[in-house]
Amino acid sequence: MSPKGKKIWFDGEMVPWDEAKVHVLTHCLHYGTGYFEGIRCYALEDGRSAVFRLDEHVRRFFDSGHILGIPLPYAPDQVKKAILDVIRVNGLKECYIRPLAFLGYGEMGLYAPDNPLHVIVAAWPWGAYLGDDGIKNGIRAKVSSYTRHHVNVMMTKSKVSGNYVNSVLAKNEVKKAGYDEAIMLDAEGYVAEASGENIFIVRQRRVKTTPFTSILPGITRESVLIIARDKGYDVLEERFTRDELYTADEAFFTGTAAEVTPIREVDNRKIGASCPGAVTSDLQQTFFNIIKGKDKKYERWLACL
Numbered sequence: 001m002s003p004k005g006k007k008i009w010f011d012g013e014m015v016p017w018d019e020a021k022v023h024v025l026t027h028c029l030h031y032g033t034g035y036f037e038g039i040r041c042y043a044l045e046d047g048r049s050a051v052f053r054l055d056e057h058v059r060r061f062f063d064s065g066h067i068l069g070i071p072l073p074y075a076p077d078q079v080k081k082a083i084l085d086v087i088r089v090n091g092l093k094e095c096y097i098r099p100l101a102f103l104g105y106g107e108m109g110l111y112a113p114d115n116p117l118h119v120i121v122a123a124w125p126w127g128a129y130l131g132d133d134g135i136k137n138g139i140r141a142k143v144s145s146y147t148r149h150h151v152n153v154m155m156t157k158s159k160v161s162g163n164y165v166n167s168v169l170a171k172n173e174v175k176k177a178g179y180d181e182a183i184m185l186d187a188e189g190y191v192a193e194a195s196g197e198n199i200f201i202v203r204q205r206r207v208k209t210t211p212f213t214s215i216l217p218g219i220t221r222e223s224v225l226i227i228a229r230d231k232g233y234d235v236l237e238e239r240f241t242r243d244e245l246y247t248a249d250e251a252f253f254t255g256t257a258a259e260v261t262p263i264r265e266v267d268n269r270k271i272g273a274s275c276p277g278a279v280t281s282d283l284q285q286t287f288f289n290i291i292k293g294k295d296k297k298y299e300r301w302l303a304c305l
C-alpha cells in the first residue's frame with residue numbers, strides 16, 4: 001500500500017504530497033540517522049476526531065532525538081500544532097500520523113554534525129496493522145532467530161530509523177515462514193517484544209509484560225497497564241521466558257499500529273483454550289471504547305481537533 005494524501009508538513013511548510021522529496025545523498029538514507037513517531041487519530045462517537053495521547057507521543061519524539069544527540073529544532077507545541085494541522089489540511093477524520101526527523105544532505109562521513117536536520121509530518125488512513133481478523137480472532141506469531149537489540153548496541157528507548165533493520169529482518173523471516181508477526185528475545189534469551197509491538201501474557205487472570213530493559217517504551221503498553229490496574233487486575237512488569245509464553249492462558253500485542261491484537265498461536269503452540277481470552281477481550285474492549293470517546297474516565301488521553 002502506498003499512502004497518498006494532499007499535503008505533508010515539511011520543515012514548517014505544507015508541501016504538496018508528490019513534492020515532499022529529498023536528495024539521494026541524504027545522510028539518513030545511508031546510515032539510518034533519523035527518528036520517528038507513530039500516532040493515531042480516531043473518529044469519536046460524537047463526530048469529532050481526537051489524537052490518542054498526543055502529549056506522550058510528542059514527548060517521546062523529543063526523547064528519541066535527545067537520546068540520539070540530534071535534538072529537534074522546534075518547541076513541543078510547534079510539533080503538536082504541525083500534527084493537528086496535517087490532519088486538518090488532509091481532511092482526515094481517522095488516520096495514522098508519522099512524524100520523522102532525519103539528517104539531510106551534506107557531509108557523507110558518519111560524523112556529520114552540520115548536516116541539516118529535516119522534520120516532516122505525514123498522515124494517511126491506515127486500518128488494523130495486523131488485520132481486522134487479527135484484532136478479532138488473534139494472530140499467529142513465531143519467535144524470530146534474530147535477537148532484539150542489546151541495550152548497549154542500539155538505543156532501544158528511541159525510535160531511531162536504523163534500529164528498524166533488526167525488526168525488518170525478524171518480520172521478513174517469520175512472514176516468509178507463514179506467520180503474522182515476529183516475537184524477539186533479548187540478548188539474554190528472555191522475551192522482549194515484537195517487531196513493532198510490545199507483548200503481554202495473562203495467566204490465572206494475572207497480567208504480565210516485559211520490563212523497560214531492551215524494549216521500546218510503548219504508549220499503548222503504558223495505557224493498557226493503567227487500564228488493567230484500574231480494573232483491579234494483578235499487573236506485573238517482569239521478565240519471562242519463551243516457555244512461560246507458551247503456557248500462558250492468553251497473550252496479546254500492543255502498539256499504535258497494532259492497537260490490542262490477541263495472539264492465538266506461538267511457534268505452532270496454541271495459547272490458552274480459546275482466543276481471544278476473557279482478560280484480553282476485556283482490556284481490548286475498554287481500549288476501543290476509550291479511543292472512540294465512549295469512556296469519560298480516560299478523556300484526558302484524547303486531544304480533540
Ligand SMILES: *Cc1c(COP(=O)(O)O)cnc(C)c1O
Pocket residue numbers: 038159193194195196197198216217218219220221254255256257
Ligand atoms: C513503536 C513501537 C512499539 C509500540 O509503541 P506504541 O507507543 O504503543 O506505538 C513497540 N515496539 C517497537 C519496537 C516500536 O517501534
